[in-house]
Amino acid sequence: MIQYSDRGKVRIKDLIWYIIVAFPLTSTIKVYVGPLNLILTILLFGLFFYNYYRTQMFKSELLLCFYAVLGVLMNVAINGFHFFSTNMVFYFPFLILYFLFFIYHQDDSIAFMKNHKQYVDSVIGLWVMAVLISLPLSSSYVYEGETRGFVSFAGTTFLLCPIAIFVFALLTVQYNLWHRKRYVIAMFVPSLCIMLGTTRTYLGVLACAWMLFLYTQIKNKKMYFAVIAIAAVVLVGIVLLSPIKEKFISASSRTEIGIDPLAAFTSGRSTFWTYDILTMIKNNPIRILFGNGVNYLFKINYAHFGNPLWAHNDFIQIFSDYGLFGLLVYFGMFITLFKKTFNGIKISKMAMMMLVAIWAFNAFFNMFYTYFCATLSYPFYCMIIKIDAIKRGGGNPKQMD
Numbered sequence: 001m002i003q004y005s006d007r008g009k010v011r012i013k014d015l016i017w018y019i020i021v022a023f024p025l026t027s028t029i030k031v032y033v034g035p036l037n038l039i040l041t042i043l044l045f046g047l048f049f050y051n052y053y054r055t056q057m058f059k060s061e062l063l064l065c066f067y068a069v070l071g072v073l074m075n076v077a078i079n080g081f082h083f084f085s086t087n088m089v090f091y092f093p094f095l096i097l098y099f100l101f102f103i104y105h106q107d108d109s110i111a112f113m114k115n116h117k118q119y120v121d122s123v124i125g126l127w128v129m130a131v132l133i134s135l136p137l138s139s140s141y142v143y144e145g146e147t148r149g150f151v152s153f154a155g156t157t158f159l160l161c162p163i164a165i166f167v168f169a170l171l172t173v174q175y176n177l178w179h180r181k182r183y184v185i186a187m188f189v190p191s192l193c194i195m196l197g198t199t200r201t202y203l204g205v206l207a208c209a210w211m212l213f214l215y216t217q218i219k220n221k222k223m224y225f226a227v228i229a230i231a232a233v234v235l236v237g238i239v240l241l242s243p244i245k246e247k248f249i250s251a252s253s254r255t256e257i258g259i260d261p262l263a264a265f266t267s268g269r270s271t272f273w274t275y276d277i278l279t280m281i282k283n284n285p286i287r288i289l290f291g292n293g294v295n296y297l298f299k300i301n302y303a304h305f306g307n308p309l310w311a312h313n314d315f316i317q318i319f320s321d322y323g324l325f326g327l328l329v330y331f332g333m334f335i336t337l338f339k340k341t342f343n344g345i346k347i348s349k350m351a352m353m354m355l356v357a358i359w360a361f362n363a364f365f366n367m368f369y370t371y372f373c374a375t376l377s378y379p380f381y382c383m384i385i386k387i388d389a390i391k392r393g394g395g396n397p398k399q400m401d
């Protein structure tokens with residue numbers, strides 16, 4: 001990407017990062033602030049395009065922007081303006097535009113975190129305060145399925161947990177930049193949100209996030225694995241005392257009454273995954289290649305199961321909505337993100353495995369790109385590995401300037 005003069009552009013980039021960093025807080029209290037999140041999201045779309053307009057883009061980048069817009073237009077052409085979930089129309093295009101922005105402005109992202117410490121700390125501090133205030137409130141605990149869990153002011157654990165993962169990433173970046181113990185102490189607040197929640201998927205994501213953080217702090221490999229082993233034992237003990245334990249008990253009880261073990265473990269997901277895939281591969285080649293639009297899975301699952309389900313799996317959902325071409329774009333965005341972020345930087349296989357696990361575990365068992373804060377958080381986890389690699393001597397220290 002070739003840039004014109006940076007005069008005036010830095011303010012645009014900074015404004016984008018200001019908005020992105022604010023999302024954990026605005027998402028947690030969004031039921032009290034009306035359409036603020038919607039306004040901020042629309043503003044981000046506009047700023048992304050304005051930033052690209054002010055930048056000379058290579059053909060590949062221009063085509064990706066065009067594909068993001070085309071995805072929205074395709075869904076309108078197929079479904080009109082009648083959607084089971086209007087948000088589904090914009091999730092994938094947003095991921096493309098956001099990752100594209102980070103890929104070509106990642107050094108600016110590190111600079112923003114370094115130059116706006118007080119702002120980032122304020123967002124984190126207000127979020128932590130909101131969660132702690134909500135802890136004793138009975139309204140912060142609701143039943144979702146068979147289990148009653150903590151939702152804070154977010155209203156649902158499936159919103160709170162991605163927010164918590166995002167806050168954990170911000171705290172890890174701040175600690176790696178400033179080495180203040182208060183950031184580590186604060187990490188237990190987003191961890192508590194997930195422990196008191198009802199989603200097993202984010203428990204796995206949280207475990208990967210902690211492993212990633214510990215990896216950046218413990219240089220001795222034997223010591224690292226020893227700490228991980230102790231942490232795993234502690235985690236099991238905490239889970240046994242938390243509401244999330246009921247999810248594991250429920251899965252076990254379903255197996256005992258004759259339900260397929262895989263279906264029991266995935267809370268029934270594998271059942272409709274199988275049906276969805278077998279149905280989609282019977283479509284004509286054009287639909288297999290370019291997709292059926294965002295309403296398709298909702299319709300076939302409603303017709304067969306009596307419930308308009310989405311895939312709860314990124315790969316199946318994108319294959320359904322955007323076809324094999326969409327899957328190619330999806331995987332291409334992650335591959336490009338990794339290549340550009342770690343270009344000229346030596347990182348270990350261990351770090352790369354944990355980074356992939358944070359995304360892939362969520363994408364496979366729950367969905368990644370349809371949870372806004374999960375999508376927003378991921379480049380920050382890449383940032384963590386990059387900062388650590390440079391500090392270890394595996395990259396150019398000027399990239400930290």
